[in-house]
Amino acid sequence: MSLTAEDRAIALHLTGERTVPGVPEENYWFRRHEAAYHALVPFCRDAVVLEAGCGEGYGAALLVEHAARVVAIDYDEPTTRHVATRYPGVGVVRGNLAFLPVRTGSIDVVANLQVIEHLWDQEGFLAECHRVLRPGGRLFVTTPNRLTFTPDSDTPLNPYHTRELSPSELDQLLREAGFTVESLRGLRHGPALAELDRRHGGSIIEAQLDVVLGSLPGQAVWPRSLLADVEAVTAADFELHDDDLDDTLDLIALAVRS
Numbered sequence: 001m002s003l004t005a006e007d008r009a010i011a012l013h014l015t016g017e018r019t020v021p022g023v024p025e026e027n028y029w030f031r032r033h034e035a036a037y038h039a040l041v042p043f044c045r046d047a048v049v050l051e052a053g054c055g056e057g058y059g060a061a062l063l064v065e066h067a068a069r070v071v072a073i074d075y076d077e078p079t080t081r082h083v084a085t086r087y088p089g090v091g092v093v094r095g096n097l098a099f100l101p102v103r104t105g106s107i108d109v110v111a112n113l114q115v116i117e118h119l120w121d122q123e124g125f126l127a128e129c130h131r132v133l134r135p136g137g138r139l140f141v142t143t144p145n146r147l148t149f150t151p152d153s154d155t156p157l158n159p160y161h162t163r164e165l166s167p168s169e170l171d172q173l174l175r176e177a178g179f180t181v182e183s184l185r186g187l188r189h190g191p192a193l194a195e196l197d198r199r200h201g202g203s204i205i206e207a208q209l210d211v212v213l214g215s216l217p218g219q220a221v222w223p224r225s226l227l228a229d230v231e232a233v234t235a236a237d238f239e240l241h242d243d244d245l246d247d248t249l250d251l252i253a254l255a256v257r258s
Helices: 005-010 024-043 058-064 077-086 122-132 167-176 191-199 204-213 224-231
Strands: 048-052 069-074 091-094 107-113 133-144 179-189 238-241 250-257
Touching: 024 058, 024 107, 024 133, 024 179, 024 204, 024 224, 024 238, 024 250, 048 058, 048 122, 058 069, 058 107, 069 077, 077 091, 107 122, 122 133, 122 167, 133 167, 133 179, 167 179, 167 250, 179 191, 191 204, 204 224
Parallel strands: 048 069, 048 107, 069 091, 107 133
Antiparallel strands: 133 250, 179 238, 179 250
């Protein structure tokens, strides 16, 4: 089955929107997000970390094991209640990312994972990140690579995305906000996932979407072998690379506030 760009937009529950742990059919997307959190951990040791847009909260819970303190912000009230209940070690605040409810210069690390593509005012958000970070503090941003996520359209086909970014666009956006870009890397499938791509007709992502698009909502029947392979994916199956960024799945930027 050959998927059009419109097909991809329909299958939102398999694009990683609000992905959560413990759902076998979502495990690929959960682990893909988790891999980015693992890359962030070394920069959070003994730091005061603000996660701007925490979602379900599993990432903030991972970071709190290494940081001095983690404050998680999300606009959605049911989400913040869930995080406070499920992850009591995380400090949770309901707030708008356009006006971060944090003192100027009080944060060591701002984490913003798979969120900036949802924001209407990306420049304003980055200005807020710059404000709350101390001099020398770091901003860690991940976002889908526009060149591979929506390769055939200048407009995001995912209705939850307002503006997707290419590697050069993300780099420019961060620099114009006053940050020094320390590194810009891309996330790709490692050898185990490359083998799954080969096993499932060239793309494990397309194979998952085929199941969803061929079924009524909530009634997808997964081939046993595909679901077993999806369930077995781990964060370690994804790799970060510094080269050929235009061909990567997600972009991962580390920027410093001067």
